[in-house]
Amino acid sequence: MTWILIKKQMMEIFRSYFYDSKKNKKRSTVSTILFMLIYAVMMVGVLGGMFAYFSKGICGPFAAVNMSWLYFLIMSMVAVSLGSFGSVFNTYSGLYMSKDDDLLLSMPVPVRTILIARLAGVYLLGLMYSAVVIVPAVIVYWVVAKCTVLNVIGSILLIVIISLIVLILSCILGWCVAKISRKLKNKSFITVLASLLFFAAYYFVFFKAQEVINKIMVNAVVYGENVKNKAYPVYMFGRIGEGDISAMLIYTVVIVILCALIYRVLSGSFINIVTSNNTVSKVRYKEKKSKMKNQFAAVLSKEFARFFASPSYMLNCGLGSLFLFVLGVVFIVKGHSLVVFADTIFQYKEAVRMVPLFFAVAICATAAMNDIVVPSVSLEGKNLWVLRSLPVKTWDIFRAKLAVQFIFTGIPVLFCDICMLIVFRADIKPVTLIMLFILPILYMVFMLLFGMLLGISFVNLTWTNETAPIKQSLNIFIAMFGGWIFAIAVALVFIVKAYKIGLFMYVIIVDMVFAALSVMLYIWMKKIGVAKFENL
Numbered sequence: 001m002t003w004i005l006i007k008k009q010m011m012e013i014f015r016s017y018f019y020d021s022k023k024n025k026k027r028s029t030v031s032t033i034l035f036m037l038i039y040a041v042m043m044v045g046v047l048g049g050m051f052a053y054f055s056k057g058i059c060g061p062f063a064a065v066n067m068s069w070l071y072f073l074i075m076s077m078v079a080v081s082l083g084s085f086g087s088v089f090n091t092y093s094g095l096y097m098s099k100d101d102d103l104l105l106s107m108p109v110p111v112r113t114i115l116i117a118r119l120a121g122v123y124l125l126g127l128m129y130s131a132v133v134i135v136p137a138v139i140v141y142w143v144v145a146k147c148t149v150l151n152v153i154g155s156i157l158l159i160v161i162i163s164l165i166v167l168i169l170s171c172i173l174g175w176c177v178a179k180i181s182r183k184l185k186n187k188s189f190i191t192v193l194a195s196l197l198f199f200a201a202y203y204f205v206f207f208k209a210q211e212v213i214n215k216i217m218v219n220a221v222v223y224g225e226n227v228k229n230k231a232y233p234v235y236m237f238g239r240i241g242e243g244d245i246s247a248m249l250i251y252t253v254v255i256v257i258l259c260a261l262i263y264r265v266l267s268g269s270f271i272n273i274v275t276s277n278n279t280v281s282k283v284r285y286k287e288k289k290s291k292m293k294n295q296f297a298a299v300l301s302k303e304f305a306r307f308f309a310s311p312s313y314m315l316n317c318g319l320g321s322l323f324l325f326v327l328g329v330v331f332i333v334k335g336h337s338l339v340v341f342a343d344t345i346f347q348y349k350e351a352v353r354m355v356p357l358f359f360a361v362a363i364c365a366t367a368a369m370n371d372i373v374v375p376s377v378s379l380e381g382k383n384l385w386v387l388r389s390l391p392v393k394t395w396d397i398f399r400a401k402l403a404v405q406f407i408f409t410g411i412p413v414l415f416c417d418i419c420m421l422i423v424f425r426a427d428i429k430p431v432t433l434i435m436l437f438i439l440p441i442l443y444m445v446f447m448l449l450f451g452m453l454l455g456i457s458f459v460n461l462t463w464t465n466e467t468a469p470i471k472q473s474l475n476i477f478i479a480m481f482g483g484w485i486f487a488i489a490v491a492l493v494f495i496v497k498a499y500k501i502g503l504f505m506y507v508i509i510v511d512m513v514f515a516a517l518s519v520m521l522y523i524w525m526k527k528i529g530v531a532k533f534e535n536l
Contacts, residue, residue: 005109005117010124035474043132051078052136056144059137063145067224072241073234075137076162083130083166084173105271115270119167119263122174126166134159141241150243157248158240164255171262175269192311295392299400306379307372307404313379316470320369324412327366328419331359335423354494356424356436357503361491363416363440367447368483372405374451374476377533378460378469384536394530398452405448413440435507442514443487449521451479456532 011018017035018027027035055075062071104114138155228235239247293301307313330338339355380387387397417437424433454475463469470476490510498506 002113002116005104005113006120008117010121043128047132048136051075051133052140055137055140059140059144063141068141068145068242069235069238070224070227071141071238072137072158073227073238075134076158076237076241079130079133079137079162080165080169082133083126083162084169111271112267115263115267119171119266122170123163123167126170127163130162130166131159134162138241148243150245151241152243154240154243154248157252161240161251161255164259168255168258168262171266175266192314296396296399299387299390299392299397300403303376303400303404306376310466310470312467312470313372313375316476317372317375318370318408320366321408321412323366323369324363324409324416327362328412328416331416331419331423335359335419339423339427354499354503356420356428356432357494357507358491359420359423360436360439360507361487363413363420364443364490365484365487366416367409367413367440367444368480368487370405370409371451371476371479371483372408373401373448374455374479375469375473376401376404377455377536378458378463378473379466381461381463384461388534394533395526397533398525398529401455402448402452405451406444409444409448410441413444416440429504432504432507435504435511438511439507439514442511442518446514446518446521447479447483447486449518449525450482451475452525453521453529454479456529459536461536 017032017039055071058074059068059071062068105111138159141155142151236244236247237251240251307318417440421433421437424436428436458473458475460469460473494503494506498509501509
C-alpha cells in the first residue's frame, strides 16, 4: 500500500507528462518521452551545467591548498538553499492540503502509510533540486581533484545527507505554517508575506554569494582555520565529501535521529491538522445590506476571491507584480547609472540608441512572470459544473479571468513605464518615448490573451492538489519561458539586424506586431476558445 501511494504522489507531481487532460487519455510513449527530455534538458543541461561550470571554477583552487572540505561545504550550502527554496512552497500543500485527504482517511489505510507517501513526494522534489547542485559538484571534484574509494563513498553519502537536510527543513517550515495557519483568519496573506520575506532573504544571499566566495578564495587558509577553530562541526560536515570516516559516521547518526524526530512530530500532528476545520474566534452576526451585482462583476469577485484564497496561486502566478514595482524603483534610483553603463557596452551601434529599448524589454520580461490567467480554468477543477450552471455568458467568464491578471499586471506596468519616461525624458524624442511607453502595454495584453489560449488548450480538471495546475503544468512552463523568449527576441532582433532602421521605426513595427497578434488571439478566444470551454 505504501508503494501504491508513493506512486500516486509521483503521478500527481508529473501527471502532465503521462496524461493528456485535453483528450482525457494517456499520452503516447513518444509524447511522454519528449516531455521528459525537455524537462531533463532544463534541469540537467541548463541548471546542472551552470552549477558544473561554477564548481569547476572554485574546485581547483581549494583542492590545490588541500581545502577540498571547504569546497564541499560551500556547494552543500548552495544545494541545501536551492533544495529548500524549490520544495518549500510545495511542502505545506503537499503534506496537509491535498484534496484527497478525506477520501484516504476514510479508507482502511494506516495514517503512517499516508504520511510516508506524502513525505516521499516532498523528499523526491527536494532531492531533485538539491541534486542539480551537488551532483555536478561531486563529479567535478572527482575529475579535477582526486577519486578514491573513500571519496566516492563520502561524496555519495553527502548527496543523501543533503537531501535529508532539505527534507527536514521543508518539513519544519511546512509544519510551522500548518500550525500557525489554524490560528489565523487571513492565513493566505500571512503565508504570502512570510514567503516574500523568505524571497528577499534568499535573493540578498544570492547576490552577496559571489562576493563572499571571492573573499573566501583569496583568504582560503585564514577562513579555513577560523572555521576549524570556531565551528568544528561545520568543518566536519565538509569532510564528508573528502571521505572522512568519523565525519560520515557522526553525521549519518545525527541525520537519522533528526529524521526520526521529525517523523514523530509530524505523525503526532498530522491527523489533527488535516482534519482541522480551521475555526477561528466566533464573529457576531451584523445585518448588512448586500448590493446587487451584474453578471460580470459577480464572476470577477469570485475570481478575485479564488486568487486571494490561495498563497500558492498568489506567489507562483502573481509575484511579477511585486518585481515590476521593484524594477520601477530601480529605474528611478539607478536608471542613469544603468544608461551610462549600457551605452559604454553597445557604443551607440551605428549611432542608434539601444538602451531605451532594453528598459522596455526588461518591463516586458518581468510582466511575463505574471500568469494568473493560465491556470484559472484548470483551478475550477471538478466544480466547473457550478460555474457552467450559472446564468452567466461564457464570454463574461473569460472577461473576468482576463481582468484579474490585467489589473494585477497593468498597474505595475504603467508604474514602470512612467519611471522609464522619467529616466529618458531629456534624451529621446517624445514620439519615440510614446512608442516605448506603449510597447510593454501591448506586450502585456498579448501575453494575457496568449496565457488564456494556453489555459484553454491544456486543461487539467482532475487534479487532487492545486500545485498541479499552478506549478507543474505544461502551460505554465510555456507561458513563462515563452514570455521571456518573446521579450528577449525583441531585443536580439534589434541588436543583430533591425538597428539599421532606427529605434523609432523598429518600436512602431514591434507595437504593430503585438497589436496584430493580440487581435488574432482575441478573435480566436471569442470563437474557438468559447466553444472549447463550453465543451469541457
